[in-house]
């Protein structure tokens with residue numbers, strides 16, 4: 001079965017072809033980042049218009065690369081939500097029109113399910129059950145994943161998503177939108193312990209998180225530096241040091257909460273998905289992850305944890321994860337197809353396969 005996947009929830013148009021026998025055949029992406037950078041954030045109307053402009057040429061590109069034609073497509077999957085209403089409608093309209101013209105089924109996909117299943121696109125795949133840490137620009141959530149469509153929310157950020165905190169802090173430091181990746185690059189040259197920022201809700205005894213206060217802590221540090229230097233500009237080593245401390249605080253919280261999620265569920269596999277999953281420090285820390293189990297003699301015993309990341313190209317928004325999630329759901333016709341989009345749509349509301 002050959003599934004065409006269309007992603008258009010925010011500022012990336014992604015189109016891909018996934019074959020249930022041969023795997024991913026092709027995936028093409030157009031990012032609108034440069035267009036929105038001028039405005040310091042995503043402009044929804046511009047995003048919608050650009051998706052409409054890009055989606056047809058991107059589809060032609062993947063068909064050509066895979067050496068197949070429109071008639072070979074067995075189903076069209078698209079991101080139904082969550083995301084920007086207009087941007088979602090652009091993808092939904094195209095997917096529905098194409099599926100109607102080809103007389104093939106259309107499969108609505110939850111954007112976060114796409115992210116959550118994206119590590120299954122790697123050569124080394126995680127096995128169910130696992131804990132998924134979804135860490136993107138819009139969401140920071142822990143899910144217990146027992147199978148396709150079987151997702152239980154364990155905890156989430158009560159305010160800003162981790163990626164949002166990265167982007168807002170980057171903006172505060174004068175970095176161009178979206179600054180998350182750039183901030184983490186600068187952090188590579190930062191000095192450890194030059195600045196110290198709080199680890200919000202680290203000891204909350206649950207899997208809730210909070211990242212909005214961290215941004216305020218950075219602002220306070222920035223204002224102090226400004227007062228000391230008499231300059232409004234934060235640059236050079238000081239900026240790198242702030243980046244380092246900020247990233248350290250976010251990663252610390254994500255690592256500690258991940259350990260708790262693993263202990264709470266008893267699962268020993270962690271899957272990290274979403275844009276912040278591209279972060280080098282997070283990947284580095286998770287590569288050494290283990291959990292401390294209390295043993296019978298009262299001595300804690302370290303247990304190894306397997307951690308899976310999607311391949312780098314599928315960390316941020318892309319069509320491959322939508323084509324893949326669509327293929328997984330192809331047999332599941334319980335899900336109502338349709339033109340409607342769901343800009344707000346909790347993953348735990350998803351229909352079980």
Ligand code: KG4
Nearest residue numbers: 136137138163180181275276278279316317
């Ligand atoms: O999953 P994604 O592409 O879009 C959403 O569904 O939100 O994630 C985008 C987010 C942005 O906030 C971006 O700044 C962040 O992921 N991000 C990073 C890195 N690369 C992307 N954050 C930290 N370190 C990175 N290397």
Ligand code: ZN
Nearest residue numbers: 115136316317
């Ligand atoms: Zn995303």
